[in-house]
Amino acid sequence: MGDVRLKTTITVNGEPCALDVDTRTTLLDALREHLKLTGSKKGCDHGQCGACTVLVNGVRINSCLSLAVMHDGDAVTTIEGVGTPDNLHPVQKAFLTHDAYQCGYCTPGQICSTLGMLKEMEAGVPSQETPAGARPVLSDDEIRERMSGNICRCSAYPQIVAAIKDVAGVAA
Amino acid sequence: MRPFTYERAVDALGAVRSAAATPGARFIAGGTNLLDLMKLEIEQPQHLIDVGRLDLAGIAPMPDGGLRIGASTSNSTVAADPQVLARYPVLSQAIVAGGSPQLRNKATVGGNLLQRTRCAYFYDTTKPCNKRAPGSGCSALEGLNRNAAIFGASTACIATHTSDMAVALAALGAQVETLAASGESRTTPVIDLYRLPGDTPQIETSLAAGDLITAVVLPPPPAGGQIYRKARDRASYAGGLASVAVAGGQVALGMVALKPWRAHATEAALAAGASPTEAIARELEGASPLGRNDFKLPLVARLSAAAIQEANGRGA
Numbered sequence: 001m002g003d004v005r006l007k008t009t010i011t012v013n014g015e016p017c018a019l020d021v022d023t024r025t026t027l028l029d030a031l032r033e034h035l036k037l038t039g040s041k042k043g044c045d046h047g048q049c050g051a052c053t054v055l056v057n058g059v060r061i062n063s064c065l066s067l068a069v070m071h072d073g074d075a076v077t078t079i080e081g082v083g084t085p086d087n088l089h090p091v092q093k094a095f096l097t098h099d100a101y102q103c104g105y106c107t108p109g110q111i112c113s114t115l116g117m118l119k120e121m122e123a124g125v126p127s128q129e130t131p132a133g134a135r136p137v138l139s140d141d142e143i144r145e146r147m148s149g150n151i152c153r154c155s156a157y158p159q160i161v162a163a164i165k166d167v168a169g170v171a172a
Numbered sequence: 173m174r175p176f177t178y179e180r181a182v183d184a185l186g187a188v189r190s191a192a193a194t195p196g197a198r199f200i201a202g203g204t205n206l207l208d209l210m211k212l213e214i215e216q217p218q219h220l221i222d223v224g225r226l227d228l229a230g231i232a233p234m235p236d237g238g239l240r241i242g243a244s245t246s247n248s249t250v251a252a253d254p255q256v257l258a259r260y261p262v263l264s265q266a267i268v269a270g271g272s273p274q275l276r277n278k279a280t281v282g283g284n285l286l287q288r289t290r291c292a293y294f295y296d297t298t299k300p301c302n303k304r305a306p307g308s309g310c311s312a313l314e315g316l317n318r319n320a321a322i323f324g325a326s327t328a329c330i331a332t333h334t335s336d337m338a339v340a341l342a343a344l345g346a347q348v349e350t351l352a353a354s355g356e357s358r359t360t361p362v363i364d365l366y367r368l369p370g371d372t373p374q375i376e377t378s379l380a381a382g383d384l385i386t387a388v389v390l391p392p393p394p395a396g397g398q399i400y401r402k403a404r405d406r407a408s409y410a411g412g413l414a415s416v417a418v419a420g421g422q423v424a425l426g427m428v429a430l431k432p433w434r435a436h437a438t439e440a441a442l443a444a445g446a447s448p449t450e451a452i453a454r455e456l457e458g459a460s461p462l463g464r465n466d467f468k469l470p471l472v473a474r475l476s477a478a479a480i481q482e483a484n485g486r487g488a
Contacts, residue, residue, distance in 0.1 A: 001175065001177060001218065002177040002219075003177060004175045004176065004177060006178060022175075023175070023176055023177065023178040023220070024173045024175065024176070026207070045211065046208050046211065047204060047208060047272075047274070047275060050272065050274060053274055059248075059277050060273065060274050060277060061274050061277050061278045062204070062272075062274045062275065062278070065203060065204045065207050065208060065275075065278065066203055066207070066278065067178070067200075067203065067207065067220075069178050069222075070200070070203065070222055070224060072180070113273075113274065116273070116274075116277075117273065120248075120273065123252065124252060125248055125251065125252045125273075126251055126252060126257065126264055126268055127268050127273075128265065128268045128269050128408070133257060133258075133261070144408070145407075145408050146273055148272055148273075148408035148409040149271075149272025149273050149274045149275065149409060
């Protein structure tokens, strides 16, 4: 067998990161185990729970279902790049204000997913909640549908919906 | 996951030539299904050829009024495309009925077509499965088979194909464009891409080893309304129990066979003036439920009749 290690460079939260990894390394494991950015969480490791959601070139994906070597040259944003304790992002503030978590394990994924979802709304990406051709409105049902790839075992869903409506400027 | 080597393909011809020359090679684009299966060691490629960044993305009108969708276009991009929304709404509706937004952002058109069944026994490596381990037997025959096929199954395999997108493509009469290692380009109707299980459920498509899907080509949309309807256990992010895609007088059913099931008997009955209820009943005369999936008959009957009715109402 040929070389099962590869060098790859990924820009993470604005910083170019040179990696030399086993080809099997997922983007999630590269972030957590190699770059020590442990904000992104490993829940199911099979794309079912959304705890590993990060933004790649501004688009939300499951980092557990992607290989690090597939992302050479990509720009990845993790929760560490969204805000800091002293300078929280408005979505982070809204999650705090609305108590949109209990254990917090799914929260980094929920927040990254929210950021991607709001961009998708702006871009007019459809969902099954809105009839084809109609402009989607951030109703409770629309948010639940668009956030269905993020599971919260503590079931803080009503507060997550409230936080998202708050940050999007929609009346709760 | 087993070790593998990796290359990023530079062009499509290079990719298919590499696939032909490298034992155990597989293409990867989005990877959302393949990597899941590799973690479970159901898929064990020795070499991955990354075709995700080839120039196979993009959606362009065809001279005949159809639409060509590049194979590495993401599912989300297709669903949001203005040409798709305006002229092929059933395709957009089917895509957003499948997976989660994160998966649709990563998954590609080609990969969606080639995703593998979600039959519980295909995924459970401790149990026999003829599709995963040919000749070992079908655990679903006497097991958890509530979601099994009602059309075209065999005693070797009763699994279903789970793509929503493929059901809409079947109703629209889409063609799949492929490239072989010889450099030859070929088009195949999407319903002929898939094989029924027969005695060889491990052979899932009509593709030759190393063939690469390069595009999906839609003919001009048929006259009439379009709609996709899916029934499932959860409201969102769940595989279907049954689905139906209607495009004018063309009807395809999902999750009832190991391929998207073009409902020819229904179409013929509709063309002869039958009511939607009568027309779907003609199709279901050919169904073979197994007991635990008997519920699919009334489910498909009601889902399809309602969808055909609604599409008729939308037809201009």
